[in-house]
Amino acid sequence: MDIDYAREYLPFLSQRATLIAMYACVAVLIGVFVWGVVRRVRAYRGAGRSLWADVNGRVLPWGPRLARAARDAVAQTKVRERRLPAALHLPIFYGMVLLFLGTLVVLFYEDVLHWFGDFQIRGLFYVIFEAVLDLAGLALLVGVGIALWRRLVTRPEHLTPKASTLLILWGLLFMGLSGFGLEAYRIAAQPDEWAAAAFVGWSLSHLLTGVAEPTGTPTTVYAVFWWLHAGGAFALIAGGAWTGFSHLWVLPANVAAHDPRRQRTALTTPFDLAVTMESEEDVELVCGVAATDALAPAERLAADACVACGRCHQECPAVAAGRSLSPRDLMQEIRTALGADLGGRPADRPAADFEDAVWSCTNCYACEQACPSRIRHVDYVLDVRRALVDQNRLDEQKLGVLAALDRNQNPYKLPSHERAAWLADVPYADEVLFGAADFDEPPEYLYWLGCSAAYDERTSLVARATMDLLRAAGVRFVTLGPAEPCCGEPAKRLGEEGRFQMLALTVIEMVKETGARKVVTHCPHGLNVFLHEYRALGFEIPALHHTELLAELVRDGRLRPGVGGSSGSEASAPAGSSSAAIVYHEPCNLARAGRPAAALELLRAVVAAGGPAADTVAPARSGGLRLPERQGVRTFCCGGGGGNSFYQVEQEERRISGLRLEELLATGADRVVVSCPFCLTMLRDAAGSLTGRDVDVLDVAEVLSADRPS
Ligand code: SF4
Numbered sequence: 050m051d052i053d054y055a056r057e058y059l060p061f062l063s064q065r066a067t068l069i070a071m072y073a074c075v076a077v078l079i080g081v082f083v084w085g086v087v088r089r090v091r092a093y094r095g096a097g098r099s100l101w102a103d104v105n106g107r108v109l110p111w112g113p114r115l116a117r118a119a120r121d122a123v124a125q126t127k128v129r130e131r132r133l134p135a136a137l138h139l140p141i142f143y144g145m146v147l148l149f150l151g152t153l154v155v156l157f158y159e160d161v162l163h164w165f166g167d168f169q170i171r172g173l174f175y176v177i178f179e180a181v182l183d184l185a186g187l188a189l190l191v192g193v194g195i196a197l198w199r200r201l202v203t204r205p206e207h208l209t210p211k212a213s214t215l216l217i218l219w220g221l222l223f224m225g226l227s228g229f230g231l232e233a234y235r236i237a238a239q240p241d242e243w244a245a246a247a248f249v250g251w252s253l254s255h256l257l258t259g260v261a262e263p264t265g266t267p268t269t270v271y272a273v274f275w276w277l278h279a280g281g282a283f284a285l286i287a288g289g290a291w292t293g294f295s296h297l298w299v300l301p302a303n304v305a306a307h308d309p310r311r312q313r314t315a316l317t318t319p320f321d322l323a324v325t326m327e328s329e330e331d332v333e334l335v336c337g338v339a340a341t342d343a344l345a346p347a348e349r350l351a352a353d354a355c356v357a358c359g360r361c362h363q364e365c366p367a368v369a370a371g372r373s374l375s376p377r378d379l380m381q382e383i384r385t386a387l388g389a390d391l392g393g394r395p396a397d398r399p400a401a402d403f404e405d406a407v408w409s410c411t412n413c414y415a416c417e418q419a420c421p422s423r424i425r426h427v428d429y430v431l432d433v434r435r436a437l438v439d440q441n442r443l444d445e446q447k448l449g450v451l452a453a454l455d456r457n458q459n460p461y462k463l464p465s466h467e468r469a470a471w472l473a474d475v476p477y478a479d480e481v482l483f484g485a486a487d488f489d490e491p492p493e494y495l496y497w498l499g500c501s502a503a504y505d506e507r508t509s510l511v512a513r514a515t516m517d518l519l520r521a522a523g524v525r526f527v528t529l530g531p532a533e534p535c536c537g538e539p540a541k542r543l544g545e546e547g548r549f550q551m552l553a554l555t556v557i558e559m560v561k562e563t564g565a566r567k568v569v570t571h572c573p574h575g576l577n578v579f580l581h582e583y584r585a586l587g588f589e590i591p592a593l594h595h596t597e598l599l600a601e602l603v604r605d606g607r608l609r610p611g612v613g614g615s616s617g618s619e620a621s622a623p624a625g626s627s628s629a630a631i632v633y634h635e636p637c638n639l640a641r642a643g644r645p646a647a648a649l650e651l652l653r654a655v656v657a658a659g660g661p662a663a664d665t666v667a668p669a670r671s672g673g674l675r676l677p678e679r680q681g682v683r684t685f686c687c688g689g690g691g692g693n694s695f696y697q698v699e700q701e702e703r704r705i706s707g708l709r710l711e712e713l714l715a716t717g718a719d720r721v722v723v724s725c726p727f728c729l730t731m732l733r734d735a736a737g738s739l740t741g742r743d744v745d746v747l748d749v750a751e752v753l754s755a756d757r758p759s
């Protein structure tokens with residue numbers, strides 16, 4: 050009997066019976082796969098909605114969503130952002146795709162075309178086909194080898210090896226090795242003129258000379274391996290809906306389910322208070338997730354897309370500080386609660402289970418930036434916080450902040466009449482105060498000062514420097530001065546949506562009244578509220594960070610950086626001079642919001658005007674501008690976001706601000722430049738606790754103001 054070693058073979062069945070047996074197995078396994086998919090999709094059902102209803106109703110059009118999902122899957126966009134994970138995942142992914150396609154081609158030739166004539170893979174096509182598939186198999190083995198090495202030998206802290214992941218990796222290793230073994234046997238038994246094209250199998254076939262026979266019954270070892278190999282492939286098909294291997298389709302589905310246009314720092318808006326107040330019916334304002342059972346389908350899908358890669362864990366400042374939060378573990382716990390994996394049972398986890406974790410979060414978005422599955426962790430954090438607010442589970446500190454927002458319109462618990470005390474020292478205050486200032490036409494900008502400038506003496510210097518610069522450049526702007534209330538950001542971040550929207554409605558009316566066409570603010574948090582949170586309530590106004598406006602003014606020649614002059618802030622020496630190296634700390638809420646790095650542009654201009662531009666992470670040169678290791682979208686948090694500026698997290702080993710300051714000072718700089726009032730306060734506090742080293746922390750506006758020719 051001639052044996053086709055390349056194809057299916059059962060020693061005791063005819064070729065036709067073998068085919069029937071194999072395809073029957075495939076049909077059953079596809080059924081198991083579909084059953085798993087249906088079970089999983091059912092597990093996504095929540096809050097009274099199906100996944101389809103949730104996803105289809107929330108954002109349109111589908112085009113951009115599907116395009117991003119396809120890009121992520123085919124080009125592995127997010128995976129490629131990290132070198133080592135890319136080095137192992139790309140070979141595994143592309144290797145598997147090619148091997149799968151190769152198998153389909155063989156099936157097509159042997160089981161479809163076979164009925165229409167003598168079609169065989171041969172000639173140049175055969176050579177390319179075999180070589181590509183061997184390359185793919187080799188890539189798969191290399192990728193799997195690196196993945197196993199990382200999980201079993203180097204064991205980085207962020208990568209906790211999951212038993213199911215290890216099982217899949219061992220399975221893939223076996224598939225790759227057995228595939229090459231079978232190929233080698235086939236070539237040894239039936240060598241042909243193109244055999245060397247399958248270069249791996251051909252090389253190995255020399256080891257089997259005398260073992261493999263061209264005719265007759267193949268060895269039992271061969272038959273056993275063949276079926277184990279086929280069984281492995283079958284298990285992969287079926288397991289693709291029952292194990293973590295499901296990420297192959299769950300992950301793209303998650304990407305397609307979410308709006309690619311939603312900015313990273315934009316929060317969710319669960320209801321519109323104004324609409325509700327106008328409604329004649331009694332509307333219950335429900336928001337937050339009281340338990341995992343209440344998660345919406347799209348949020349369940351997102352949690353299920355977590356592959357426990359640990360990138361978020363690696364980047365999270367709360368983890369670095371030893372707080373009770375790991376975004377990876379949070380996602381894995383929610384994922385487990387879905388009970389969608391083989392042997393898993395759904396479990397309803399109350400919001401209280403995640404209490405310590407969600408209050409440890411600084412809303413820095415490092416996790417979201419890193420996540421290959423594009424999970425929006427902050428949405429979960431905020432939803433749990435909202436539920437905790439609803440359940441009256443806030444401690445005294447947070448309750449005090451919310452009460453102060455009600456009573457004094459600021460989170461600092463200070464009297465509202467003291468709000469603009471600092472303006473008394475500004476000689477031109479009346480000329481920029483809305484109501485007092487005399488304008489022929491509406492001002493171009495409303496300069497939003499923010500609560501920190503109003504109540505923190507140090508931040509008021511930033512506001513003063515900014516106003517000095519705007520006036521020097523001839524910008525027509527007003528401030529609300531003592532009338533300005535809190536923008537509401539602390540309430541929003543603490544999960545008190547109702548209180549946020551009450552403040553928002555007040556602010557929106559006041560801003561409209563000024564007639565200003567744009568808003569500028571030195572606070573990235575306030576900027577975010579103007580750009581996204583008010584917009585969600587129907588109020589749109591162009592808003593800029595002060596660094597963006599100042600950079601524009603420098604570009605237009607309306608401001609000129611140089612050496613000399615002072616605004617009276619602590620930036621009294623020329624910051625760009627060669628003796629004063631500066632390092633720039635980028636705030637999370639600017640960098641991860643995709644705002645332009647205008648502060649860097651300004652600092653470079655200052656350095657270029659005042660000293661050698663040492664725009665490098667290498668700390669060797671004195672003077673100039675330095676950048677920390679983590680910068681741009683990978684910047685590291687100061688610890689002040691997500692409401693953290695207003696309460697103390699007890700469970701932590703290190704202060705996040707201290708960790709960041711160490712990283713900044715490791716560049717050799719002794720002046721830290723920021724562009725956010727929270728960063729200013731947090732890093733100044735951290736600098737204050739340093740011994741034996743004087744460190745200045747100042748805002749970009751102060752640097753520019755100090756360097757401005759008088
Ligand atoms: S937003 Fe920042 S602090 Fe919060 S979980 Fe993500 S990385 Fe950690």
Ligand code: SF4
Binds near residue numbers: 355356360376416423
């Ligand atoms: S949440 Fe994202 S980054 Fe974090 S472990 Fe899961 S997949 Fe990885």
